[in-house]
Amino acid sequence: MDALHDPQIRVMALHALEYCERLFYLEEVEEIRLADADVFAGRSLHLDLALENALEKSEVDLSCETLGLVGRADIIKKSNGEWIPFEHKKGASRAVDNAHHAWPPDSLQVVAYAMLLETKFGLPVSEGRIRYHRDNVTVRVAVDFDARQRVLSAAARARLLRSSPNRPPVADNDRLCLHCSLSPVCLPEEDRIARNKNWSPIRLFPPDREGRAIHVTSHSAVIRRSNDQLTIQVKDADDLHFSSNEIDSLILHGYPQITTQALHHCAYNGIPVHWISAGGRYVAGLLAGAGSVQRRLRQFKALSSPALCIDLSRRTARAKAESQLRYMLRATAPHQDRPRPCVLAANSIRACVKDMSNAASLDEIRGCEGAAARAYFDIFPELIKNRAPAEMLPDGRTRRPPQDRFNALLSFGYSLLYQSTLTAIVAVGLDPAVGYFHTPRSSAYPLVMDLMDLFRVALWDIPLLGSVNRLQWDPAADFNVTNAKVWLSASGRKKAIALYESRLEEKWKHPILDYSLSYYRTIELEVRLLEKEWAGEPGLFARGRLR
Known part of the structure; x- marks a missing residue:
């Protein structure tokens, strides 16, 4: 042998x-x-x-x-x-x-x-x-x-x-x-409900995250290994100690230092490390484990099929646009008091969703998705209450770099969502570089960008607009403003991180699977349901919607 x-x-x-x-x-x-x-x-x-x-x-x-x-x-x-x-x-x-x-x-x-x-x-x-x-x-x-x-x-x-x-x-x-x-990986109940709509599933997928994300925002911080712990040292502050089993991921904002021993410790214990620039741009990540060869071969083979890519793209774009529409209608209820720009935007998004169903190519789907996104972002000022400071109102969608405070917050939150999605994809064992919808034309992983579209509204747009309406942001203290761009200050980053991490912990009830789980776990669940699309168990991917 x-x-x-x-x-x-x-x-x-x-x-x-x-x-x-x-x-x-x-x-x-x-x-x-x-x-x-x-x-x-x-x-x-x-x-x-x-x-x-x-x-x-x-x-x-x-x-x-x-x-x-x-x-x-x-x-x-x-x-x-x-x-x-x-x-x-x-x-x-x-x-x-x-x-x-x-x-x-x-x-x-x-x-x-x-x-x-x-x-x-x-x-x-x-x-x-x-x-x-x-x-x-x-x-x-x-x-x-x-x-x-x-x-x-x-x-x-x-x-x-x-x-x-x-x-x-x-x-x-x-x-x-x-x-x-291995029930959380196998997802047997989800497979049974996909084959039998009358099946009453038992939730075997864990509802909550097992650790917590550690965000390091101080530029003078140093992360070291101390036995089975990570120690964060900041000048003129007490050291912070975290055991390996309580860390879900480590996110470094700006220029904290991390020792080689600490990086080895994170890699050995499967703790992802992400770097985000001071301006909120995702820079890089260290994620241990290359994933199973068999799983990636199945992914490569499946996503080389134009028909499957079109089908997945159509479903993803529809899920995103329908979530945008439902949130906009919910935020501007009741119907008789809805501003006319919102009515027009809603009609535009409905038309885009209808066109997506008949789109025969990726370019057509991208065109419909882009038109729906423009209509959605254009009515953001209508979703912000009059008492909010004028400086917090967005002027359309601007990025790379953001031109106003609201867009700076939007981009920063999407960077946090990017690292969460990337972590889930690697944890499942898929290759983030091989996607089905977004064109690989930047340093961003296409599959991460594809799956992010399912969560932008629920995980960041909704809590962000709510925080602006609750007057949680200080236009002067929470932002750095120049003629060329706007980015978050140290206090602004801390507020945004707290808002995002709090949203990840919130639970919602999946409309198809009929059980509750945290948004953090929802990201991983959706990645696993995506893998099932080419593992012979399709039918449940991208079916979650805002109520």
């Missing part, structure tokens, strides 16, 4: 395969492994076992080129001259007719270890044992002909799946998904 081109199969992978072929594929082919509370509990159990069984052989490494298997048995013991592999499970055994039995994935696993033990010591192994700690029982598993054939068949199936570019379908038994650590 060529170990380079056909590496040995982990015995734990056979356990995953017996449980769910899709789980095996995600872990072994796409190399996606997430640890949830159950996984950490299992690790803790095995650590305790290693300490308790110091006089026995624990965590024994086993491999066999002939079988093509490799693994690490929990414990092996010798009884009456015969080696016996022991596996320990924190859960309960399978109860059948008031008797205790091993679960099929567990029995397959312990038999595989028994076969490896035979090749290691050259002695027959007739049984394996599994200790289920929840009900405190030990189940004996016979290593007979049928059991050995199960292992060999599973190994053959594993090799076949490993050579396939396509994910297996979700499991028919939906109960398997309830306790699977």
Whole structure:
């Protein structure tokens, strides 16, 4: 067997395969492994076992080129001259007719270890044992002909799946998904509702972010590594300490310094680092992990199809324009008091949405999307209350550089949204440089620009206009103004960051999936739904709308 081109199969992978072929594929082919509370509990159990069984052989490494298997048995013991592999499970055994039995994935696993033990010591192994700690029982598993054939068949199936570019379908038994650590990646319930509109999904996708974004705005700040923490040092201020597991991402504004050791620490722990200029322009990002080769190959192949790109672009542009329209109508209700410019803009956006449905090329869709955006931005002054300072009123949409305070805020917020979207795309394992709608003509990643359009209104336009109407901005203190451009001051950046991060934490109810989640998680969910469009499970991408 060529170990380079056909590496040995982990015995734990056979356990995953017996449980769910899709789980095996995600872990072994796409190399996606997430640890949830159950996984950490299992690790803790095995650590305790290693300490308790110091006089026995624990965590024994086993491999066999002939079988093509490799693994690490929990414990092996010798009884009456015969080696016996022991596996320990924190859960309960399978109860059948008031008797205790091993679960099929567990029995397959312990038999595989028994076969490896035979090749290691050259002695027959007739049984394996599994200790289920929840009900405190030990189940004996016979290593007979049928059991050995199960292992060999599973190994053959594993090799076949490993050579396939396509994910297996979700499991028919939906109960398997309830306790699977990869449900947030697999999205089995979302797949079921796409195939069956009457399906009542259970939300397995996590609703909240697990960490928090750390924004460093002081130009004199230095970020260092201190053991398993990041330490932020600012002159004449107390040091700030953050453990790795509480950091979702690190965003540096302007010119803070970060040591090489801190960068290594972020890369190792999967903490994205983003740089945003003092003027609010996204500069660069460090995102660990290149993503699965198979996932990117599927992406490249799919997005080389003009028909798919047109379809995705049409859906994205419609979602953006319809969200703009719904927000504008909601902000200018009731209908009889709606200013005439808003009525005209609404009619213009409706016409653009209708034209998008019939557009036959990307250029036509871009033209409709651009016309809808112009109509939307032109009525922004109508959405700002009269009590707001005149300096906060926008004069159309200007960028690179912004020419007024409102546009400076708009561009800064979009830079924050850019880094959030980029982080989600890389976390999912897609290539941000390969998109379907935006033309790759600048340093901005096309796929990030594509997906940002789904969130501009909800994540920044709405909270920004609300903050202006609440008079949260000081036209003098929060902005730096010159004849050439306008950008945010230090106080303005802090206010904008707080506003954006607060919006990310807010929850909304997805109109199609019918469950609530934070806007932060919504970005990742939409990226995963996009990937499903070319993974054989289409139908749910870009269907979220403002109510």
